[in-house]
Amino acid sequence: MPALISLENVSRVYGSGDAEVRALDGVSLTIDAGEFVAIVGQSGSGKSTLMNILGCLDRPTGGSYHVRGIEISSLGPDQLAGLRRETFGFVFQRYNLLATASAAENVEIPAIYAGIDRTERQVRSQELLQKLGIGDRGHHKPSELSGGQQQRVAVARALMNDAEIILADEPTGALDSGSSEELLRLLEDLHKAGRTIILITHDQSVAARAKRVVEIKDGKIVSDTGATTKRSENTLYERASQESSAWMQFSEAVKMAFRSLHANLFRTSLTLLGVVIGVSAVVAMLAIGEGSQKQVVASIETMGANLLFVRPGAPGTRIRGSAIATLTEEDAAQLAELENVIAAVPSRSGSETLRAGGADYKTTVDGVTPAWVIAKNWPMAHGTFFTDEDETRRAAVVVLGATVADSLFDNQAAAIGEYVFIGSTPFEVGGVLAAKGATAWGQDMDDIALVPLSTGMMRIFGQNYLSSITVAVEDAKKISETEAAAESLLLARHGGVVDFNLRNTASILESVEETQNAFSMLLGSVAAISLIVGGIGVMNIMLVSVSERTREIGVRMATGARRSDIMMQFNTEALVVGGMGGLLGVLIGLGVSLALATSGMSIAITPTPAILAFSSALAIGLIFGFMPARKAARLDPVIALASE
Numbered sequence: 001m002p003a004l005i006s007l008e009n010v011s012r013v014y015g016s017g018d019a020e021v022r023a024l025d026g027v028s029l030t031i032d033a034g035e036f037v038a039i040v041g042q043s044g045s046g047k048s049t050l051m052n053i054l055g056c057l058d059r060p061t062g063g064s065y066h067v068r069g070i071e072i073s074s075l076g077p078d079q080l081a082g083l084r085r086e087t088f089g090f091v092f093q094r095y096n097l098l099a100t101a102s103a104a105e106n107v108e109i110p111a112i113y114a115g116i117d118r119t120e121r122q123v124r125s126q127e128l129l130q131k132l133g134i135g136d137r138g139h140h141k142p143s144e145l146s147g148g149q150q151q152r153v154a155v156a157r158a159l160m161n162d163a164e165i166i167l168a169d170e171p172t173g174a175l176d177s178g179s180s181e182e183l184l185r186l187l188e189d190l191h192k193a194g195r196t197i198i199l200i201t202h203d204q205s206v207a208a209r210a211k212r213v214v215e216i217k218d219g220k221i222v223s224d225t226g227a228t229t230k231r232s233e234n235t236l237y238e239r240a241s242q243e244s245s246a247w248m249q250f251s252e253a254v255k256m257a258f259r260s261l262h263a264n265l266f267r268t269s270l271t272l273l274g275v276v277i278g279v280s281a282v283v284a285m286l287a288i289g290e291g292s293q294k295q296v297v298a299s300i301e302t303m304g305a306n307l308l309f310v311r312p313g314a315p316g317t318r319i320r321g322s323a324i325a326t327l328t329e330e331d332a333a334q335l336a337e338l339e340n341v342i343a344a345v346p347s348r349s350g351s352e353t354l355r356a357g358g359a360d361y362k363t364t365v366d367g368v369t370p371a372w373v374i375a376k377n378w379p380m381a382h383g384t385f386f387t388d389e390d391e392t393r394r395a396a397v398v399v400l401g402a403t404v405a406d407s408l409f410d411n412q413a414a415a416i417g418e419y420v421f422i423g424s425t426p427f428e429v430g431g432v433l434a435a436k437g438a439t440a441w442g443q444d445m446d447d448i449a450l451v452p453l454s455t456g457m458m459r460i461f462g463q464n465y466l467s468s469i470t471v472a473v474e475d476a477k478k479i480s481e482t483e484a485a486a487e488s489l490l491l492a493r494h495g496g497v498v499d500f501n502l503r504n505t506a507s508i509l510e511s512v513e514e515t516q517n518a519f520s521m522l523l524g525s526v527a528a529i530s531l532i533v534g535g536i537g538v539m540n541i542m543l544v545s546v547s548e549r550t551r552e553i554g555v556r557m558a559t560g561a562r563r564s565d566i567m568m569q570f571n572t573e574a575l576v577v578g579g580m581g582g583l584l585g586v587l588i589g590l591g592v593s594l595a596l597a598t599s600g601m602s603i604a605i606t607p608t609p610a611i612l613a614f615s616s617a618l619a620i621g622l623i624f625g626f627m628p629a630r631k632a633a634r635l636d637p638v639i640a641l642a643s644e
């Protein structure tokens, strides 16, 4: 049967060239199961280096090391972690307990990595603490325990997985003489119970308690009292190695994540705030974008979805209508004859000042035919619209929009029959239109005055060509056919020249939707940027967390955590931040949207942005947490343990 532990000509060299330190220099040592060995030497003689190699925390630079006949250099990081988990229990001079966990939880850590379920873990850790005389201290944090008690917790932790070998590096170094004595007795008891004890110390009187003393000096063994007990290995209690389930590991990681986030509550809140702002911005911005789009579409539809607009000038020209003389009243008359057309209203507009009594008001005056009322489907508030007869007579009558009537007269009803001067011509007010409010782009539709087209041409505009023709169709579904018919009619009338342009409300809707989509994209990308900034915050805090907790990572690795366990722990922490931030952000974003909605803004709340933002927050936790987690997982256990 191979020896439990066997070193052959092992060396460990730090640095190179002039800075080279041979911490271990050709050490050969065999330790059998059940021995109680003290390794003694002055400070700097290489004891801790030896212990790190024995405990598979570090690899030798030369020679070979076998545990139960297995060559260590052939093992990968996870296999080494497995060996530490099942074979070695570490007791350090500075205890190395996790400050945020209770004594009992500290004892449980190695069992978590061994895949032992929670109840069994708790029972066993309580048992161990009981045996070590601190059964009533399990729920205390390490800072609430004395040095001797903390070291007992560390011993209990070392025993948690029934480790065959207890490796203790200067375990009495920080203890008073009473506690030292108790600890040494505890080690003796463990030895009697069958465990292999390797005790490292610079103190000869401590070393004297062991059955075998190996002295080391300048990295070389200078004396060895020789092997003592030999016991057959089968007296040892062997724990079947379990593979921990991924789910159990994850739920442990979530628990630890909450604990460590709780330990830095203020910092956690600030990191969360970053994610929350990003997520709530996405949710609220998209609700606003969507809402304003819906509103615009709705108000375009109130304009009438059954209208075709003909304007003079070729499509794309930006010249004002007044400069182009291509549309005529005859065009309108012919358009009115087309199939599916209810009315074709020619119009000429201009900006004019209206005067009544002492008041002046500048507005748009439209010369239109009586068919305007039918085309626009616009009711009257007071009086009547002008008639075909007024049109033929070139009567000086005017119909006022609500805004104009309110500006010129005390009340709308009183305006009927009064006179309004446009230029030097008095016009009798025949009616006032019902109020319609503003268009989607904020133009007041009621800021208008209408006169018969013939009168307008003669008395106001002094021209006989049109600024537009509005065509109302009967069946809005056939609007494109009607548009095509109108186009060929006009083309024929204009000698094949496209000196007009035709649009329908549907195409206006389309272009408005395009603008609105661009607007939503803009809002969305601003929100997405703040989400990324939140993610960078997560990464930053995770990196800080990794460097702050390097020693904790070292302890976890020494007690058997694989790289994947460490990786999972930090990834989970970032994921928890992302998830909590996402959830809070969605709630706040919805709250803000609702508040804006009640204050009168048009908001559309749909589930998509919330789902999108929440999953982005989770993704951000994963992505931005990955780098710090990998950094943690790749730490060298020895270096991590040595960090402050």
Ligand code: ADP
Binding pocket: 014, 015, 021, 022, 023, 041, 042, 043, 044, 045, 046, 047, 048, 049, 050
């Ligand atoms: P001991 O535990 O007996 O006090 P160590 O094993 O810690 O001694 O150190 C042995 C020698 O190796 C010392 O000279 C120390 O300075 C050196 N040493 C230990 N660790 C490192 C390291 N990471 N880099 C360089 N030199 C080291």
Ligand code: MG
Binding pocket: 047, 048, 049
């Ligand atoms: Mg040391």
